[in-house]
Amino acid sequence: MIRKCLFPVAGYGTRFLPATKSMPKEMLPIVNKPLVHYGVDEAVEANLNYIGFVTGRGKRAIADYFDISYELEDQIAGTGKETLLQGIRYLINNVKFSFTRQNNMLGLGHAILSGETLIGQEAFAVVLADDLCLHPEGKGILAQMVTLYQRYHCSIIAVQEVDNTEIERYGVIAGIPLHDDLYKVTDMIEKPSPENAPSHLAIIGRYILTPDIFEIIKHTQPGKNGEVQLTDALRSQAQNACVMAYKFKGIRFDCGSIDGFIDATNYCYRHFYQQGEQC
Numbered sequence: 001m002i003r004k005c006l007f008p009v010a011g012y013g014t015r016f017l018p019a020t021k022s023m024p025k026e027m028l029p030i031v032n033k034p035l036v037h038y039g040v041d042e043a044v045e046a047n048l049n050y051i052g053f054v055t056g057r058g059k060r061a062i063a064d065y066f067d068i069s070y071e072l073e074d075q076i077a078g079t080g081k082e083t084l085l086q087g088i089r090y091l092i093n094n095v096k097f098s099f100t101r102q103n104n105m106l107g108l109g110h111a112i113l114s115g116e117t118l119i120g121q122e123a124f125a126v127v128l129a130d131d132l133c134l135h136p137e138g139k140g141i142l143a144q145m146v147t148l149y150q151r152y153h154c155s156i157i158a159v160q161e162v163d164n165t166e167i168e169r170y171g172v173i174a175g176i177p178l179h180d181d182l183y184k185v186t187d188m189i190e191k192p193s194p195e196n197a198p199s200h201l202a203i204i205g206r207y208i209l210t211p212d213i214f215e216i217i218k219h220t221q222p223g224k225n226g227e228v229q230l231t232d233a234l235r236s237q238a239q240n241a242c243v244m245a246y247k248f249k250g251i252r253f254d255c256g257s258i259d260g261f262i263d264a265t266n267y268c269y270r271h272f273y274q275q276g277e278q279c
């Protein structure tokens with residue numbers, strides 16, 4: 001059973017400068033809800049009610065967001081605006097939030113290792129909040145992955161088919177197809193050229209990891225820019241234990257890029273906000 005979800009949110013978000021100079025990129029709103037709120041909603045839908053954040057300097061707004069704001073509540077009490085806080089109130093009342101810090105930005109692998117103190121020795125999910133994943137017709141992406149974990153009990157990474165023009169931006173898997181959009185991972189290459197890419201299946205920001213990943217990360221040498229890459233640790237786990245890749249059902253926006261962020265905003269505005277639904 002998986003109960004916990006880790007959000008590494010310590011990155012600088014340099015692609016959104018100057019907006020991210022003094023605010024976390026995870027707090028940028030898609031219509032009227034911060035990116036990170038969408039990620040937590042997805043985790044809670046999958047029954048992951050223990051949310052851990054790996055934060056860094058300048059990220060206090062995230063902790064404040066998932067806490068009660070007495071002055072504001074008082075100010076809008078009894079007005080129509082109270083409904084706008086229903087979603088966040090539900091999370092504050094039903095979810096346990098905890099926080100730890102990554103003191104040096106030494107990569108995603110290092111950020112996840114920094115979260116070990118919040119996770120302990122159990123399997124857990126990871127959400128990169130700048131990937132906004134939606135599946136309006138059915139179960140969310142994390143819920144789909146949790147169901148798979150219950151069957152296979154090994155690490156699972158979400159993948160998406162991308163074309164040659166985009167492949168260099170992603171970690172890409174080589175895998176043996178099992179069934180129903182599921183692959184057993186045999187290798188992974190970080191940011192390959194189109195000629196060297198082993199497939200078109202790119203890793204996106206949703207993972208379920210078994211807790212042995214922490215020991216593997218501790219023994220993973222830093223790669224490019226001195227960063228400890230999660231992909232390197234996962235490759236080792238795939239070769240010595242088991243990692244599955246899952247082509248999820250739903251849509252995903254790369255909100256870490258300006259283009260993806262604008263696409264997500266337009267989509268949510270048209271499909272939810274204009275229809276009178278909460279985003």
Ligand code: UTP
Pocket residue numbers: 008009010011012013014015016025054102104105106107108110111128129130256
């Ligand atoms: P990104 O590669 O998108 O980096 O990290 P970034 O710094 O957030 O954004 P840019 O490229 O400068 O615009 C992917 C995820 O990993 C987290 C980030 O917060 C983001 O959610 N991360 C990355 C960490 O928490 N710590 C790190 O050392 C690196």
